[in-house]
Amino acid sequence: DIQMTQSPSSLSxxxxxxxxxxxxxxxxxxNYLAWYQQRPGKVPKLLIYSASxxxxxxxxxxxxxxxxxxxxxxxxxxxxxxxxxYYCQKYNSAPFTFGPGTKVDIK
Amino acid sequence: xxxxxxxxxxxxxxxxxxxxxCAASGFTFSDYYMTxxxxxxxxxxxxxxxxxxxxxxxxxxxxxxxxxxISRDNAKNSLYLQMNSLxxxxxxxxxxxxxxxxxxxxxxxxxxxxx
Numbered sequence: 001d002i003q004m005t006q007s008p009s010s011l012s013x014x015x016x017x018x019x020x021x022x023x024x025x026x027x028x029x030x031n032y033l034a035w036y037q038q039r040p041g042k043v044p045k046l047l048i049y050s051a052s053x054x055x056x057x058x059x060x061x062x063x064x065x066x067x068x069x070x071x072x073x074x075x076x077x078x079x080x081x082x083x084x085x086y087y088c089q090k091y092n093s094a095p096f097t098f099g100p101g102t103k104v105d106i107k
Numbered sequence: 108x109x110x111x112x113x114x115x116x117x118x119x120x121x122x123x124x125x126x127x128x129c130a131a132s133g134f135t136f137s138d139y140y141m142t143x144x145x146x147x148x149x150x151x152x153x154x155x156x157x158x159x160x161x162x163x164x165x166x167x168x169x170x171x172x173x174x175x176x177i178s179r180d181n182a183k184n185s186l187y188l189q190m191n192s193l194x195x196x197x198x199x200x201x202x203x204x205x206x207x208x209x210x211x212x213x214x215x216x217x218x219x220x221x222x
Contacts, residue, residue: 046209
């Protein structure tokens with residue numbers, strides 16, 4: 001099965017900073033990659049699918065890129081409400097494995 | 108609007124069984140794949156299983172294969188997860204989700220496996 005890794009596992013940044021999270025698949029998954037945000041105590045929320053398509057209602061400061069095995073999630077200007085854990089998920093074929101998550105907080 | 112409500116969680120002893128339900132509304136349930144995802148306390152997300160709209164396609168995570176069974180009743184707009192031979196490591200919040208890939212998830216139901 002394809003394994004998903006994320007880096008870093010956690011980060012701390014200031015409000016307004018540009019934040020980048022990396023997700024890597026152990027084999028190519030073309031662009032079948034989604035990103036989720038899970039705020040503390042809340043249900044995960046889909047941010048991006050097809051590696052770079054923003055889900056309806058998601059702020060434009062979020063963007064995704066990549067294809068094949070390497071993907072990034074970028075928050076262009078970190079806001080206090082972005083404190084959360086971010087997960088990537090591959091969905092080219094089952095199992096639809098999640099990455100281990102990246103915890104983002106405010107410095 | 109889409110609503111997914113899980114039920115059936117609770118405390119069960121190792122080796123026991125539990126059946127989770129997910130009641131769906133606000134969309135044409137029979138048109139969609141449905142998925143179960145779980146999250147152990149303080150841990151990350153783990154994809155568990157999905158089933159196609161008509162039930163002909165089913166996949167399981169290796170961690171639950173042979174112990175869990177996904178099913179659905181399109182007439183009742185409901186998704187199920189039969190969990191047998193439960194282990195401590197199955198302790199988690201179990202979420203159902205519409206489709207193979209979000210964005211709609213229920214609030215989850217907590218399953219605790221402990222003696």
